[in-house]
Amino acid sequence: xxxxxxxRPRVLVVAGFDQSGGAGVLSDVKTLEAHGVxxxxxxxxxxxxxxxxxxxxxxxxxxxxFEQIDLCFEQGSFxxxxxxxxxxxxxxxxxxxxxxxxxxxxxxxxxxxxRASSGKDFWEGTDLEGFDLxxxxxxxxxxxxxxxxxxxxxxxxxxxxxxxxGLCNLYLKGGHHPQLRGRDYLWSKGELRVLEPSVEAGxxxxxxxxxCVLSSSLxxxxxxxxxxxxxxxxxxxxxxxxxxxxxTALGWHRLPEK
Numbered sequence: 001x002x003x004x005x006x007x008r009p010r011v012l013v014v015a016g017f018d019q020s021g022g023a024g025v026l027s028d029v030k031t032l033e034a035h036g037v038x039x040x041x042x043x044x045x046x047x048x049x050x051x052x053x054x055x056x057x058x059x060x061x062x063x064x065x066f067e068q069i070d071l072c073f074e075q076g077s078f079x080x081x082x083x084x085x086x087x088x089x090x091x092x093x094x095x096x097x098x099x100x101x102x103x104x105x106x107x108x109x110x111x112x113x114x115r116a117s118s119g120k121d122f123w124e125g126t127d128l129e130g131f132d133l134x135x136x137x138x139x140x141x142x143x144x145x146x147x148x149x150x151x152x153x154x155x156x157x158x159x160x161x162x163x164x165x166g167l168c169n170l171y172l173k174g175g176h177h178p179q180l181r182g183r184d185y186l187w188s189k190g191e192l193r194v195l196e197p198s199v200e201a202g203x204x205x206x207x208x209x210x211x212c213v214l215s216s217s218l219x220x221x222x223x224x225x226x227x228x229x230x231x232x233x234x235x236x237x238x239x240x241x242x243x244x245x246x247x248t249a250l251g252w253h254r255l256p257e258k
Contacts, residue, residue: 009223012072013216014042014065014095015084015113020051022250023209028082028216031238034253035220040078042068044086044095051208051249057122059087066098073102081106082219084212085113085122089130096137107139109222111215114147136167140228142215144173161187169228171218173211186232193229195236202244207251214239 011032018024025041032039045059072078081099086092092110099106112131114123131151135141141164145157152160157172164170165187172185182197182204207213217238221231237256245252 008036008038009080009220009225010038010040010076010078011216011219011223012040012042012069012078012081012099013084013219014044014069014081014086014099015111015212016045016047016057017043018047018049018209020049020208020250022051022207023212024084027209027212028084030253031213031216032220034255035217035224035238037220037223040072040075042072044084044091047085062091062094065095069095069098069102077103077106079103079105079107080109080219080223082109082111082216084111084215087122088124089134093130093134093137096134100137107222108137109215109219110134110138110141111211112141112143112147112151113211114150132164132167135164138168140169140171140218140222142171142173142211142218144211148172158185161185162190162192165190171214171232173214184232184236186229188228193232195232198237198240204240204243205247206249207243208249210239210243210251213242213251213253 013025013028015028016024018026021027025043029039029041042065043060044065045057047057048055083092086095096108115121148157148160161170161172170187174181174183184195186193186195214235217235218231221234226234241256242251
């Protein structure tokens with residue numbers, strides 16, 4: 001009998017630990033499991049929080065993060081890794097470098113979690129040139145509208161997105177768009193696909209960690225072998241199910257009904 005971990009695709013997630021399970025590695029693994037993907041998890045830090053409030057973050061050292069990664073890779077290589085919150089661009093770059101020592105062909109899905117919805121900053125400063133270099137090491141980055149604006153203040157967001165797509169694929173999450181909420185944008189090599197919200201989705205209730213869930217859904221669908229455009233559509237429908245699952249700040253995980 002084959003071990004369960006060997007009978008389905010595997011994705012490694014590298015992110016923080018959120019006690020509510022709405023964001024971070026707990027949410028990532030829930031999302032992967034709902035897709036039929038086995039998730040390993042490496043913690044970058046412990047966030048002291050619930051779904052409404054975050055008080056502080058205890059960051060793990062790079063050596064502690066690397067040791068966790070090394071133990072995961074002892075059980076086999078990973079083709080896909082989803083990365084969430086980290087202390088800084090420099091730390092995230094070091095993590096990616098360490099991952100590529102294990103697998104030079106690893107494909108990174110980076111969700112640049114810069115600031116908590118409660119207003120607490122995670123990154124120790126932002127640097128345009130540094131993020132460009134970070135994006136170049138990734139296969140896909142998944143910022144939301146506010147995160148792009150924080151990274152590239154006073155610049156035209158569509159133009160920034162087009163330029164970044166020359167470095168890596170870009171899924172721009174539209175949940176924070178000032179006018180067109182729910183419209184997402186998939187950029188690849190300068191070409192744009194627009195993903196409109198489903199009219200059948202129903203009433204949307206804001207959820208803690210929804211950006212983490214969408215990024216993990218993308219990683220799961222890519223690991224399952226879907227091409228990026230199809231993975232994007234499937235992940236868009238998954239997050240809509242998540243956002244409409246109940247009226248609380250914590251969503252429920254299940255695949256949308258066909």
